Amino acid sequence: MADINLKDDEIPSLRRESAAGRVVTHPISAEENPEIPFIELLFFAYRDFVSDPDEVLAGYGFGRAHHRVVHFVNRHPGIRVADLLDILKITKQSLGRVLKQLIDTGFIEQLTGAQDRRQRLLYPTPAGRELALRLLHPQEHRIGAALEGMSPAERATAERFLRLVIDRGEREKVARLIGR
Amino acid sequence: MADINLKDDEIPSLRRESAAGRVVTHPISAEENPEIPFIELLFFAYRDFVSDPDEVLAGYGFGRAHHRVVHFVNRHPGIRVADLLDILKITKQSLGRVLKQLIDTGFIEQLTGAQDRRQRLLYPTPAGRELALRLLHPQEHRIGAALEGMSPAERATAERFLRLVIDRGEREKVARLIGR
DNA sequence: AAATTTATGTCAGCCATGTTGACATATTTT
DNA sequence: AAAATATGTCAACATGGCTGACATAAATTT
Numbered sequence: 001m002a003d004i005n006l007k008d009d010e011i012p013s014l015r016r017e018s019a020a021g022r023v024v025t026h027p028i029s030a031e032e033n034p035e036i037p038f039i040e041l042l043f044f045a046y047r048d049f050v051s052d053p054d055e056v057l058a059g060y061g062f063g064r065a066h067h068r069v070v071h072f073v074n075r076h077p078g079i080r081v082a083d084l085l086d087i088l089k090i091t092k093q094s095l096g097r098v099l100k101q102l103i104d105t106g107f108i109e110q111l112t113g114a115q116d117r118r119q120r121l122l123y124p125t126p127a128g129r130e131l132a133l134r135l136l137h138p139q140e141h142r143i144g145a146a147l148e149g150m151s152p153a154e155r156a157t158a159e160r161f162l163r164l165v166i167d168r169g170e171r172e173k174v175a176r177l178i179g180r
Numbered sequence: 181m182a183d184i185n186l187k188d189d190e191i192p193s194l195r196r197e198s199a200a201g202r203v204v205t206h207p208i209s210a211e212e213n214p215e216i217p218f219i220e221l222l223f224f225a226y227r228d229f230v231s232d233p234d235e236v237l238a239g240y241g242f243g244r245a246h247h248r249v250v251h252f253v254n255r256h257p258g259i260r261v262a263d264l265l266d267i268l269k270i271t272k273q274s275l276g277r278v279l280k281q282l283i284d285t286g287f288i289e290q291l292t293g294a295q296d297r298r299q300r301l302l303y304p305t306p307a308g309r310e311l312a313l314r315l316l317h318p319q320e321h322r323i324g325a326a327l328e329g330m331s332p333a334e335r336a337t338a339e340r341f342l343r344l345v346i347d348r349g350e351r352e353k354v355a356r357l358i359g360r
Numbered sequence: 361a362a363a364t365t366t367a368t369g370t371c372a373g374c375c376a377t378g379t380t381g382a383c384a385t386a387t388t389t390t
Numbered sequence: 391a392a393a394a395t396a397t398g399t400c401a402a403c404a405t406g407g408c409t410g411a412c413a414t415a416a417a418t419t420t
Contacts (some may be wrong), residue, residue, distance in 0.1 A: 021286075021289065021305060022305065022306060023257070023289050023291065023303035023304065023305055024254075024257060024303060024304045024305065024306060024308070024309045025257050025258065025303065026257065027254065027255055027256060027257055028254045028255050028309075028312060028313070028316070029359075030358060030359050030360075031359075033316070033320060034327075035319070035320040035323035035324050035327070036255075036316075036320075036358075037339060037358050037359075037360065038323045038327070038338070038339065038342070039316075039319050039320070039323055040255075040354075040357070040358055041339060041342035041343060041346070041354070041358070042225070042226065042229060042342060043248075044342075044346045044350065044354050045222070045342045045343075045345035045346050046222065046226045047269060048345065048346050048347045048350065049222060049345055051269075063375090063376055063377075064376085064377090065376075065377060065378090068223075074204075074207065074208045075207055075208050075216075075220075076207060077203070077204060077205050077206065077207055078205065080396080080397095081396075081397065081398090082395095082396065082397085089227060089231075090377085090378070090379090091378075091379065091380080092397080092398080092399095093378090093379080093380085093398095093399080093400095094377060094378055094379075096397090096398065096399075097376090097377075098376090098377080100398095106201075109201065109203050111203065113396095116387075116388070116395090116396080117386080117387060117388085118385095118386065118387045118388070118395065118396045118397065119387095119396065119397080120396080120397065120398090123203035123204060123205065124203065124204045125201060125202065125203055125204065126202060126204060128204070129204045129208075132208060133208070136208070136213070136216075136219075139215070139219050140213060140215040140216075140219070142345060143215040143218045143219055143345065144215050145344070146341055146344035146345050147214075147215070147218070147341075149344075150337070150340075150341065154337045154340075154341075157330070157334045157337045157338060158218070158337060158338055158341035159217060159218065159221060160330075160334075161326055161327075161330065161334075161338035161341075162218070162221035162222060162224075162225045163221060163225075164325070164326035164329075165225035165228065165229055165322060165323065165326050166221070166224045166225050166228050167228045170224065170228065174220075174221070174224050177220070178210060178216075178217050178220055178221070179209075179210050179211075179217075180210070180217065243404085243405055243406075244405085244406085245405075245406055245407090260367080260368095261367075261368060261369090262366095262367065262368085270406085270407070270408090271407075271408065271409085272368075272369080272370095273369095273370080273371095273407090273408075273409085274406060274407055274408075276368090276369065276370075277405095277406075278405095278406080280369095280370095293367095296366090296367080296416075296417070297415080297416060297417085298366065298367045298368070298414095298415065298416045298417070299367065299368080299416095300367080300368065300369090
């Protein structure tokens with residue numbers, strides 16, 4: 001990819017464009033906005049991070065929405081639908097669609113709650129567990145490689161940064177979900 | 181939210197479900213997979229991080245795809261369409277749709293390249309710059325608050341972690357884009 | 361000069377996944 | 391008995407990905 005930043009003599013003349021209005025030629029700069037590198041790195045890191053499981057998913061005919069559901073059901077077997085909704089921050093209908101597919105294809109099962117029989121507790125089947133692990137592996141590898149050269153203190157710092165990016169009101173809930 | 185982790189006596193009896201096959205009741209554990217906390221924190225951090233500009237976008241009738249385009253055009257005025265595609269990793273058609281809307285509504289303009297007249301260089305209009313800044317502010321605030329209690333060395337560590345999550349083959353390109 | 365490559369745009373259609381609103385059922389709580 | 395809760399479902403719609411095919415203008419190569 002060629003350098004995006006234009007030299008002065010490369011800036012196209014505005015007069016050449018009959019219909020051109022005024023345009024802004026100076027960039028929003030990362031020097032003046034020290035948060036920008038973090039904002040953009042978060043974008044690029046997530047872009048690549050979530051693309052890892054795509055091949056595996058395609059093999060099953062599933063998408064990223066299925067991945068998220070399979071992951072959290074495997075991390076918390078017996079999770080309630082309501083809790084899954086609260087984690088994913090999507091609507092019941094959106095979840096219902098992918099959940100139904102995962103149940104119909106035998107990756108997740110619903111068991112009626114023993115205490116509260118209104119609840120449909122979600123469990124992975126052995127196939128669901130296997131799928132979850134296959135989706136997890138490439139991401140573990142990516143994160144593991146990133147952590148490789150970092151000391152325990154540095155890892156803790158990276159973890160702390162990510163926690164602080166999460167909504168304040170969600171942090172405790174996330175901490176409980178993650179288990180620390 | 182109630183604790184998701186069930187006690188043993190809360191696990192519903194499988195015998196109660198006539199059609200129930202075997203299910204897996206033990207979780208994929210973060211103790212055995214030290215990368216999992218990072219994987220999940222990245223999910224939650226990004227989930228909240230990208231929701232910041234939603235209100236602003238709704239006021240303009242735009243979505244998150246418009247945000248990404250407006251952001252990078254403002255960060256790199258005069259960027260070529262091909263470079264934008266390479267950043268966003270989407271297809272020409274997907275970009276074309278939102279780009280056309282942003283041009284039609286006067287937030288972005290295209291100027292013919294002076295050297296290579298095949299190119300359509302993208303510039304923000306003053307309105308486009310204003311929109312970019314309005315979208316940027318809440319994210320700057322979120323990241324700024326996260327960085328607040330971190331030393332320069334810790335900030336560098338968080339930044340390094342994010343860089344290492346990015347595809348190896350993309351890191352240099354991203355470094356150039358970010359300007360360091 | 362002609363042929364090829366490149367940068368971009370566009371049409372048509374499809375798919376995944378998000379949304380709202382309304383309503384139904386079973387179960388628990390009051 | 392009534393109200394609240396957990397879940398499911400139907401219908402419709404919006405956003406934003408995708409593929410494949412084709413068109414145009416301009417630059418590059420032969």
